[in-house]
Amino acid sequence: xxxxxxxxxxxxxxxxxxxxxxxxxxxxxxxxxxxxxxFLIGLEGTENTIFEQSLGEQLRQRLPVFQKFxxxxxxxxxxxxxxxxxxxxxxxxxxxxxxxxxxxxxDTYTRKCNFECQHCYxxxxxxxxxxxxxxxxxxxxxxxxxxxxxxxxxxTGGEALTQPDLFEAIAIAxxxxxNVGLYTNGWWSEQSARKVLDARLNEIVVSLEGxxxxxxxxxxxxxxxxxxxxxxxxxEYNRTNSDNxxxxxxxxxxxxxxxxxxxxxxxxxxNFGYNINFIPLKPSGRARSTLQDKLPSTREFMEFxxxxxxxxxxxxxxxxxxxxxxxxxxxxCPTYPDLSTxxxxxxxxxxxxxxxxxxxxxxxxxxxxxxxxxxxxxxEFNGPNLTEVSLQEAWFHPNFEKFRHAKKIGxxxxxYYMRQCRGACRATVLGYGGKIKDGxxxxxxxxxxxxxxxxxx
Numbered sequence: 001x002x003x004x005x006x007x008x009x010x011x012x013x014x015x016x017x018x019x020x021x022x023x024x025x026x027x028x029x030x031x032x033x034x035x036x037x038x039f040l041i042g043l044e045g046t047e048n049t050i051f052e053q054s055l056g057e058q059l060r061q062r063l064p065v066f067q068k069f070x071x072x073x074x075x076x077x078x079x080x081x082x083x084x085x086x087x088x089x090x091x092x093x094x095x096x097x098x099x100x101x102x103x104x105x106x107d108t109y110t111r112k113c114n115f116e117c118q119h120c121y122x123x124x125x126x127x128x129x130x131x132x133x134x135x136x137x138x139x140x141x142x143x144x145x146x147x148x149x150x151x152x153x154x155x156t157g158g159e160a161l162t163q164p165d166l167f168e169a170i171a172i173a174x175x176x177x178x179n180v181g182l183y184t185n186g187w188w189s190e191q192s193a194r195k196v197l198d199a200r201l202n203e204i205v206v207s208l209e210g211x212x213x214x215x216x217x218x219x220x221x222x223x224x225x226x227x228x229x230x231x232x233x234x235x236e237y238n239r240t241n242s243d244n245x246x247x248x249x250x251x252x253x254x255x256x257x258x259x260x261x262x263x264x265x266x267x268x269x270x271n272f273g274y275n276i277n278f279i280p281l282k283p284s285g286r287a288r289s290t291l292q293d294k295l296p297s298t299r300e301f302m303e304f305x306x307x308x309x310x311x312x313x314x315x316x317x318x319x320x321x322x323x324x325x326x327x328x329x330x331x332x333c334p335t336y337p338d339l340s341t342x343x344x345x346x347x348x349x350x351x352x353x354x355x356x357x358x359x360x361x362x363x364x365x366x367x368x369x370x371x372x373x374x375x376x377x378x379x380e381f382n383g384p385n386l387t388e389v390s391l392q393e394a395w396f397h398p399n400f401e402k403f404r405h406a407k408k409i410g411x412x413x414x415x416y417y418m419r420q421c422r423g424a425c426r427a428t429v430l431g432y433g434g435k436i437k438d439g440x441x442x443x444x445x446x447x448x449x450x451x452x453x454x455x456x457x
Contacts, residue, residue: 007175007176008177009023009024010022010070010071010084010085010086011024011085011086011149012037012040012087012088012149013088013100013101014037014088014094014100015094015099015343016095016096016097016343017033017343018033018034019031019036019037020032021071021085022103022151022152023069023070023071024151024152024177024178024179024202025179025202026179027152027179027203030065031343035059036059039055039059043072043082044085070084071085086177088148091148091392093396098344098345098355098404099355099356100395101145101148101150101391101392102145102354102356102358102395103150103152104352104356104357104358105145105152105153105154105357105360106154106360106370107154107155107360108122108156108157108359108360108361108362108370109155109157109160109166109362110132110157110158110160110162110163110362111123111362112125112157112158112159112163113125113157113158113162114126114187115185115219115223116220117185117207117219117220117286118217118287118290119209119255119285119286119287119290119291120286121285121286121370121373121374122157122285123286123374124158124159128158130362131362131363132163133363133387135168135172137364137387138165138169138172139169139172140387142169142172142178143176144386144391146178147391148391150391151177152178152181153178153179154180154181154182155169155181155183157184158362159185160184161184161192167199170182170201171199179202179203180201180202180203181201181202181247182196182201182204183207184205185207185219186206186223186226186227186229186230186231187223187226188233193233197233197237201246202246203248203249204246204247205251205277206227206230206234206251207219207251207253208224208250208265209252209261210252210260210264210265211261211264212225214257214261215227217257218257218258231248231272249275249276249277250265250268250272250274250275250276251276252265252276252278252279253280254279254280254281254296254301254304255280255281255294255295255296256281256293256294256295256296256297256300257291259296259300259303262278262304262311263307266308267316269320269322269324270317271320273320273321273322274322275322275325276324276325278308278326279328280296281294281296282371282427282428282431283295283375283428283432284371284372284373284374285371285374288375288431297446298447298448298449299449299452301329301446301447301449302331302449305326305329305330305331306332308324308330308332309332311324312324312333327351328421328425328447329421329447329448329449329450330420330421331416333420336419339418339419340419347418348419349417349423350423351426353403353426353427354368354403354404358394360386363387364387365382365386366383366384366394367383368383368399368403368404369381369403369427371431372403375431379399380402381402381403383399383400402436403426407439407441409440410424410444410445411423411424414450415450416453424441424444424445424448425445426441428445428447429441429442429443429444432444432445
C-alpha cells in the first residue's frame with residue numbers, strides 16, 4: 001500500500017475497435033481507432049523523434065483533438081511528445097464487441113448506513129450484518145483494476161463514511177492516480193467533514209429527494225437540514241480552493257411522491273452551481289415493499305422528462321452552467337448527441353452495468369447491477385470474489401454474459417433507441433416480473449413512453 005509518486009494523468013487502453021485515452025483529472029475519455037492506437041504506441045519509445053509532417057492526413061487532422069485533450073504536445077519544429085500518458089499492457093484476450101475491463105467501479109464499501117431510506121436498493125441500515133474485506137484486500141483489488149486500466153472509482157454504500165478505514169482506501173486509490181468519488185447521504189459530523197474535504201476527492205455525490213418534508217419522509221428526520229449544511233460546506237471549500245475544486249452532483253431518485261419537487265431541486269442545484277442527476281425509482285431493494293404506490297406511471301414519467309427539458313431551457317438554469325442529467329429516456333431533448341455510430345458500449349445501447357462499469361460488494365464479490373442484487377435470489381447474475389480471482393476471470397464470468405448480452409427485443413427499431421434512450425432497463429424489467437431467457441430480455445419497462453410521443457415509435 002505504498003504511495004505512488006506522480007501518477008499519470010492519462011491512461012491508454014487497447015480495445016477491439018482501437019482503444020481510448022482516459023483523463024483521470026476530468027473523468028473524460030477520447031476514443032481512438034486502430035491506426036491511432038498504433039501511432040500512440042509507436043510514439044511511446046521514440047523520445048520525441050516523430051515529426052508531424054511524417055503523419056498521414058487522418059492522423060494530422062486528429063492531432064488538434066489530442067492536443068486539446070492534453071496527452072500530446074506539438075512543438076514549433078513539428079516534433080511530437082506524449083504528455084503524462086500511461087500505457088496499459090493489453091490482455092491476452094481482447095473480446096469483440098465489449099471492453100477488456102470496466103472503466104468505472106462502484107465500490108459498495110459497506111451496506112451499513114445511519115439511514116434506513118424507503119427507496120434504498122440495498123435495504124441498508126445500521127443493523128446490516130456483513131463480511132467486509134480488509135484494507136489490504138481492498139488495496140490488492142484496486143491494483144487489479146489499475147493494471148487493467150480502470151481509473152474511475154466511486155465509494156458508495158450504505159454510507160461509506162461509517163467505515164473508519166474509508167479514508168485509507170481513498171488515499172490508496174488517489175495515489176494510483178484514479179479519479180475518485182464518494183456517494184453520501186450528507187449527514188456529516190465535523191470530523192467526517194474535515195476528512196472528506198481533505199481527501200483530494202474528485203467528485204462528491206450527495207442524495208437529496210426534494211423539499212424538507214418530502215426528503216425527510218423518505219430519508220430521516222433532520223436529513224434535509226444536514227444535507228444543506230453539507231452542500232454549503234462543500235461550496236465554501238470550493239470557493240477557497242479554486243485549484244482543487246470538488247465536482248458536486250445532487251442525486252435524486254424520482255418517484256410519484258417527489259415529481260412535484262423537480263423544479264425546486266433543479267433551481268437549488270443551480271444556486272449552488274452543482275450538477276443534478278435524476279434516477280427513476282425502481283422496484284428493487286426496500287422500495288419493493290415500502291414504495292410500491294410511489295412508482296411513477298408511464299405518463300407521469302413522461303411528464304417528468306418534459307419538465308426536465310423545460311428547465312434546461314430556463315434562462316436562469318442556462319446561466320448557471322449546470323448539467324441536468326437524465327440518462328434514462330431523455331426523449332424531449334432536441335440536442336441530444338446521436339451516439340448510434342460509436343462502437344459498443346459507447347453507442348448508447350446499454351447502461352453502464354457490465355458494459356463500462358462493475359459493482360463491488362463489501363466482501364469483494366462483484367455483481368451485475370446493484371438494483372438487481374436483492375431480487376436475484378438464485379444469484380444467477382452474481383460474479384466471483386475479487387479477493388480470489390483475477391479481474392479478467394470476474395469481468396468475463398459466464399453469469400455476467402447472460403446479463404450483459406440479453407437483447408432488448410422491444411427496443412430494436414425504435415427511433416429513439418441509441419439516440420436519446422439506452423433502451424429498457426434490465427433492473428426495472430426484472431423488478432416488474434420480467435426475465436432473461438434464451439438471450440432475450442423479456443418483459444415490459446413501464447417507464448418507456450416512446451409510444452406516447454406523437455404516436456410514433
